[in-house]
Amino acid sequence: MIFDYCIIGGGIVGLATAMRLLEDRPGSSLILLEKEDRLGKHQTGHNSGVIHAGIYYPPGSLKAELCRKGAEATKAFCAENGIRFETCGKLLIATSDLEMQRMNTLYERSKQNMIEVHRVSEGELREREPNISGRGALFVPSTGIVSYAEVCQAMGRRIVALGGEIRLSTRVTDIHETADAVDIASDGESWRAKKLVACAGLQSDRLAILAGLAIEHRIVPFRGEYFRLPANKNDIVRHLIYPVPDPALPFLGVHLTRMIDGSVTVGPNAVIGFAREGYPRLSVNLADMADYALFPGFWKTVFANRKSAVTELRNSLWKSGYLEECRKYCPSLTMADLLPYEAGIRAQAVRKDGALIHDFLFAETDRMLHVCNAPSPAATSAIPIAEMIASRLAGRAT
DSSP: OEEEEEEEOOSHHHHHHHHHHHHHSTTOOEEEEOSSSSTTOSTGGGSOOEEOOOTTSOTTOHHHHHHHHHHHHHHHHHHHTTOOEEOOOEEEEEOSHHHHHHHHHHHHHHHHTTOOOEEEEHHHHHHHOTTOOOSEEEEETTOEEEOHHHHHHHHHHHHHHTTOEEEOSOOOOEEEEOSSOEEEEETTEEEEEEEEEEOOGGGHHHHHHHTTOOOSEEEEEEEEOOEEOOGGGTTSOSSEEEEOOOTTSSSOOOEEEEOTTSOEEEEOOOEEOSSTTOOSTTOOOHHHHHHHHTOHHHHHHHHHTHHHHHHHHHHHHOHHHHHHHHHTTOTTOOGGGOEEOOOEEEEEEEETTSOBOOSOEEEEOSSEEEEEEOOSSHHHHHHHHHHHHHHHHHTOOO
């Protein structure tokens, strides 16, 4: 049998893509291959569960558009499938004159991005969040929270209901494209497909190389370490609490996140991971380390971001530094409040020149499309990302 489509990767982008292809082309045959024993096990299952509004992204950019559409689509999908979500809103807290200036820039950007945002004075902030300190804030009411693991499970059920096949515990070992199909192999089994889409996240560069594509980037794993607050502090905040981001830094900074299960997490930081899929502390995979250590772009990006890298590493090794970041806007937190919580790992694509790739990156042939980089917030934007991928496969303009 030859399938119409083969999707590699059971994270939220791969699942949304499979679902979209089957909805657009009823009766198509599709198989989704996932190397783990469950869906959404890696980036999707280790993020903070936030449905982002898209306030950070340049006006008119693809990321801004996809995030705005994705937030609406994610909430609609949850409502249709009985998945609990909460639109609790987000506060971006400014704690200094410089951050107040950055906050004003974000406010202007939000208007251009057509996102509802309200200025919050210092007094209003105290009324909204008695445990949070700041000079002022921006309130983004449309930001929400959800369990993306539950979203993945519902997408999986939808794929099967539409006639698709999902194979778990299936690691792809070979990909070979011919004139009329793509051959895919995995430990004694093989499949043929007219079109292949690889949404492999942390392994996306390896899948592209396996397929014979000449790529000029590599995935560098950035480990995001979180803590959980004790249950008696689950009511410490009413909204999501984020710092005003520093535009010179590649990540958003440590924040307080209300989770859909009622708990509150603090994090993440961003340190180089010693294993692409090693979530426990001190995880090491020598093959993963060799991949990026031998890639010249890795050392260039480390040098370019050396100041922030040292700060992040220090805060990773000494909890007191991490706590200091949290107490900038939540001064009542203590060392005893930072309880263990599983880390997340971000697949950061890096170019040969050391530049971090913050936009979408695809590698394409006649019969394959590899999603080499799906930037944050890919979970929020997964449904419109899938629409974009389906359009590319159909040869339509996107």
